[in-house]
Structure formats: C-alpha cells, structure tokens
Amino acid sequence: MVEDEMPGRPAEDASLSAARVVADAALCVRFFSRLPLPRLNRMDDPDRAPEFSRSSHAAPLAGMVVGAPAALLLLLLSFTALPPLASAALVAGLLAAITGALHEDGLGDVADGFFGGATVERRLEIMKDSRVGAFGALTLAAAFVLKTALIAGLLTRFGAGAAAVLLAGEALSRWAMLTQWQRLPSARPEGLGTRFGRPDAGQVLLGGAWALLGLMAALGVAPFSTVILGAACAMALAHLTSRLALAKIGGFTGDVLGAVQQVSQMGFLIGLQLLAP
Template identity: 35%
Template sequence: MKILQLLGHELRLLLVATQFLTRLPVPVLSHYQPEWLQQSARYFPLVGLVVGGLTAGVFALLFWLFNPWVAAIGSTAFSIRLTGAFHEDGLADTCDGLGGGFTRERSLEIMKDSRLGTYGTLGLLLALALKIALLASLPLLWALIALLLAHGFSRFLSIILLNFMVYGGEVEHAKAKPLAQQLGGQQATFALFTLLPVLLLGFWLLQWPVYFWLLPFGLMLLACYYMARLLHQKLGGFTGDGLGATQQLTELAFYTGAAALWL
C-alpha cells in the first residue's frame, strides 16, 4: 500500500511539472499543495525530454516534407507553443532586467513588468534566430538527438541552480515563491538519472567517441556557469526568470557545439 501511495505521489509531481512547464493537458489535481511544485523540480528534465521528443517529431516531419530551414522554424514555433513561451519569457525579462537595471531593486522591478523592452526584444530575437540557424545546419539524425538532449539537459542545468544558489528575488512574488527553496542533492541526482537513457541512446545511434560530446556539453556548462555568476552578481541569487534564461542559453549552447562539430 505504501508503495502505491509513493508511486501515486510521484505521478502527481510529474503532472505538476508538466502543467507548470508546458501547455499539455493534465488531469485536475485535487488537494493541491504548494510544496508539490518545489518537489516536482526533479521531473523538469523528464518533461524537457517530452518537449524535445515532440519537437523532434515535428522537425523530422517538416524536414521530410520541405527542407531544413522550414523544419527548424516550424519546430521552434511548435516548441514555443508547447511551452507557452514560458522560458522565452524568462529570457526576455532577464535581458530587460539585467540590461536596464543598475541596482538589484531596479532590476527586479523591471523583470516583474509585463511590458517588453529593448534589451528583451533584441535578446529574444537574436536567440531565436541563432537557434533556427544552428538547427537548420545539422544533419537530420543529429538534429533530432540534439533536440532531445538539449531540451532535457538544459532543464537539468536550470534546476542545478536551485541546489547551489539562494533565491534572489522577492519572496512575496507569487510566481517564484514555490521554487524559492533550494533543491536537495537527492532530487538533482534523480533528475540526472531520468536523462541517462536518452544520452546512452544518442551515444549508440551516432557511434561517436566520447570526446566528441565534450564540446556541446562543455558549452552548456560554460553557459550555466555564466548565468550563475551573472545572477549572483546582479541579484544575489536565482529567480524564476533567471532559470528560464538559463534554460534558453544552455539549450542554445548545446546547438552551437553540435553545429561546430559539422564545420
């Protein structure tokens, strides 16, 4: 009975993570508890794999019907629709806040403003343009694997910030409050293990030496480290928007490394 209760609770957490990160329909959760969101963070990478898998399917279909550019644009648009531009919104707000604010208080004030500024517009447009160009430059199989791994591991690196950083926003900010607690090491380890099957699948399909993977994953780690330092210096810790920006930047870093291997 306890095992069934445990499995039921884990399923609820997976549904919470899916509901939080995507627009996918999920059953209505009765007796919802705010702490479930913080606990569900361990399933964020798994939800990322779902998003990456569905996006890869759209990419493959459009690649077959049209060409790589249509596939890259269409699949990117699909992923934005699938997630409700959740992470892209975080990237734009972070660019506006950190670019236009000279103090922590002013940066947080700008990031809470729903209006899009110059820094946010330029940052978002440049990120999307680069993402599309990089995906269009990849061979089909590598593009599909890259979409899976980038979506999954970028969300893993985002939640790693929950484990090593304190919350830097305003605690009363309702959207970020449930995630304002640090993520435990066990949750981070659990999240990593959800990604291993797809990583091993990529190794098997591409048959590359292990050192080939150092470039895309190394760039992801550098991007994550950059965001951690930036958020620490500017805000004193992570915010919900900062996590979204970290996801976008590390995803883009993986595509950059993947494309560089084909030059």
C-alpha cells in the first residue's frame, strides 16, 4: 500500500512547491505595487504580513507581473505611428502608477537625505520626511527623462521586442535589490528588515534563477553581448548605490532598496544600448 502511494508524492510535493511560489509572488506583488490581487490559492493569504526571510526570492517574478501592464502597453504602442518618446513617456508613467511610485519615492528620499544632510542622524531624518526637497525633485525629474529616453531607444532598436526587454529589466532590478538587501546591515533598528525579515543567501540565489528567466526573454530579441552588458551595468550601479548608502547612513532602508531598484533598472537599459546594433 505504501509502495502504491510513493509515486504520487513527488507530484504532490511539486504542486505544493508551485503553490508556495505563486503565494510568495503574490505577496511581493501586493507589497511592492498597487495591483489588487485576489487570493490565488490556499497558501496565499492577502491579509498576511510579509515574511521576506521566506518569500523575497519571488521579488523578480513579482517584478515581471508588476511590469506586465506597461510591457503590454509598450507592445501595443509599437504598432502605432506615435513617436517613440511619446510612447515611452506613457509607459514610464504607467510603471510608476502601478507601484504607486514606491521605488521612485525611495530614489527621491535617498537623494534628499544623502546630499541634504551633514550627519547620519540628519540624513535619516530627512529621508523620513514626506516632503520632497531640491535634490529629490531634480533626481526624480532627471530619472524620468532618462528612463523615457531609454525606453524610446528600446522601441527604436527592438520594435515590438522592446516589451520583452522591459520585463527583463523589471525582473533583474528586483534581484539587484535583493542582493544589496541581503548584504547590507539595516540602518534603522525599527526599519524594513527588522519588521518583515530580510532575504538570506538562499533567497537571493533562488531569486537569481527567476531573474535569469526574465533575461532569457530579452535574449530572444537582443544579442547576448548587449544583454550581458546591460546586466553588468545594472549590478554595478546597484553595488555603487549600496556602497554610498553604507558610507552615508551605515546600511539600507526601504528608501535605499527603492533607489537600488531604480538605478539598476536604468543601468540595464543603458548597458543594452551602449553598443551599436
């Protein structure tokens, strides 16, 4: 009787694992975006507090889900006569709207805090302030213009394939965020890492596999060398941002993680377009 049941166990375990991945991805989507996901399976609880020590690996998968509406819009606009810059501006705006400008807010707060305060305590105080200062406003304006121009460049170079490249950047930038989240100490004892946990090396490794899945989509439309260069630029900028955070405030905050996602996303798009087609 036991022998008859044994063949069914691997399939059952695989089903449970798949359900857990879906639940973890849904948790990350709800936390990092405004998308109203219903309960997806019995392991998914929309009211559960995040447990990033267990579920953060799914952030790259969530990035692709969060970026899917913008990628679809980019795909549709690629078949119109709308100028690439206009199409790109609409797509960049939609990306920000889907997340409630969560990561953009982090980038602006980091710019204000890091360059507007003279001490660690003052920088952290500025970063908690909901008001946007001059450094933050200038950084956000420059980032939006740059992102729009880069997405327009994707349209010009890859046409409809730009949508796949955009999704790859959404996945990779979330993995870049995970790598720095795991490496840096928390700058605030009461901050994100303390309240909801943080990824360990295993979570980062598994998240890298999901990010690689996204990069495979980009490899379907872009040369291998450009995708690798884009990934290298993304990770280099993520590392530089985390080193700056360590020097300025002694570690990470939620704002720093948002900034890492933004700069690595733009780094990926920059690297992809550094070489001539």
